[in-house]
Amino acid sequence: MAKKELFGLCPYVTAQKVLTGKWSMYILYLLTDGPIRFNELQRRMPEEMTHTTLSRQLKTLEDEGLIVRIEYQQIPPKVEYQLSEIGEKFRKVLSVLEVWGNEYIAYLDDVKRTLREAGT
Amino acid sequence: MAKKELFGLCPYVTAQKVLTGKWSMYILYLLTDGPIRFNELQRRMPEEMTHTTLSRQLKTLEDEGLIVRIEYQQIPPKVEYQLSEIGEKFRKVLSVLEVWGNEYIAYLDDVKRTLREAGT
DNA sequence: CCGGATCCTTAACGATACTG
DNA sequence: CAGTATCGTTAAGGATCCGG
Numbered sequence: 001m002a003k004k005e006l007f008g009l010c011p012y013v014t015a016q017k018v019l020t021g022k023w024s025m026y027i028l029y030l031l032t033d034g035p036i037r038f039n040e041l042q043r044r045m046p047e048e049m050t051h052t053t054l055s056r057q058l059k060t061l062e063d064e065g066l067i068v069r070i071e072y073q074q075i076p077p078k079v080e081y082q083l084s085e086i087g088e089k090f091r092k093v094l095s096v097l098e099v100w101g102n103e104y105i106a107y108l109d110d111v112k113r114t115l116r117e118a119g120t
Numbered sequence: 121m122a123k124k125e126l127f128g129l130c131p132y133v134t135a136q137k138v139l140t141g142k143w144s145m146y147i148l149y150l151l152t153d154g155p156i157r158f159n160e161l162q163r164r165m166p167e168e169m170t171h172t173t174l175s176r177q178l179k180t181l182e183d184e185g186l187i188v189r190i191e192y193q194q195i196p197p198k199v200e201y202q203l204s205e206i207g208e209k210f211r212k213v214l215s216v217l218e219v220w221g222n223e224y225i226a227y228l229d230d231v232k233r234t235l236r237e238a239g240t
Numbered sequence: 241c242c243g244g245a246t247c248c249t250t251a252a253c254g255a256t257a258c259t260g
Numbered sequence: 261c262a263g264t265a266t267c268g269t270t271a272a273g274g275a276t277c278c279g280g
Contacts, residue, residue, distance in 0.1 A: 009225070010146075010166055010221075011217070011218045011219075011221025011222045011224075011225060012146050012149050012214075012217065013146065013166055014221045014224060014225055014228075015145070015217050015218075015220060015221040015224070016139070016142070016144075016145045018224070019136070019139055020140070020142070020272090021272085022136070022140070022272075022273070024136075025135070025136045026130075026132050026133065026136070029132050037241085038241075038242055038243080046130055046133055049273090049274080050273095051241095051242075051243070052243085052244085052245095052273090052274070052275075052276085053272095053273060053275095055242080055243055055244080056272090056273085057273095065227060065228075065231065071242090075241090076241045076242085077241050077242050077243085077280080078241075078242085079241080079242060079243085086224055086227045089220055089223055092216050092219075092220065093213070093216050093217055093220050094132075096212050096213050096216050097131070097132065097135050097213055098131045098132065099131075099212075100131075100135060100209060100212065100213050101130075101131025101134045101135040102131045104131075104134060104135070104138070104206055104209075105129070105131060105134055107185060107205075107206045108134075108185075111185065140252090141252085142252075142253075157262090158261075158263080159261065159262075169253095170253095170254060170255065170256090171262075171263070172253090172254070172255075172256090172263090172264085173252095173253065173254060173255095175262080175263060175264080176252090176253085191262095195260095195261090196261045196262085197260080197261045197262050197263080198261070198262085199261080199262060199263085241280100242280090243278105243279085243280085244279075244280100245276105245277085245278080246275100246276085246277085246278100247274105247276085247277105248273105248274085249273085249274080249275100250271105250272085250273080250274095251270100251271095251273095252269105252270085252271080252272090253268105253269085253270080253271095254268085254269080254270095255266105255267085255268080255269095256265105256266085256267085256268105257264105257266085257267105258263105258264080258265080258266100259262100259263080259264075260261100260262090260263085260264105
């Protein structure tokens, strides 16, 4: 209802929907280095994840138009993923997000240290 | 396990964790206008949501250190929420996210239009 | 090598009712 | 006004097995 209408109207709601996937952001980040193959992608993920999960996330991102899937017709199969045009534009978001993420990590460390010292 | 360790190490994983909440981004956006009361916040949300849900999201954000809860001791009760220091730093993310969100919306419109014309 | 199909578990979300 | 407690629902994620 209202949700369906707002998707495509409010930039925050729209962006959030895309970033909802647990791995979407990290996948996009890995793709900023250029085209990458499925297995390589899986290896570089920060956590172990089954290919089922990765496959699903990739398909979602592809359906959303953020990434492009390139299938080489050969045996053994080879598939590469790369950022689409609109996906490329996401780089800026990733870079500021990285900066903030590190600031937030520093903040968390501060909190932890404060708690430790208080507990002494 | 690995997850617990990576939270606080990788800026993307960390940031994603914070943004996982369905409303977190929009709440932070609404707070960029300054302190705001609970009910006002609920009214401004893009979708109808129960105060139960909003309350939970606010508590999560507060626990994560992104927002600050200010309780005025009076009858009737008055509570305001505002960005914390690290929350303030999130403004930059929001602004680039807004830009990208609008670009993505434009892209989606393009796709829709193309599909319509092809169907003619 | 790169998946799809299926089933299961979990956690987010939402609805309702109640409280200081 | 601003919540909490509880419960039901649903969607995302993960495990396993099968296929081109």
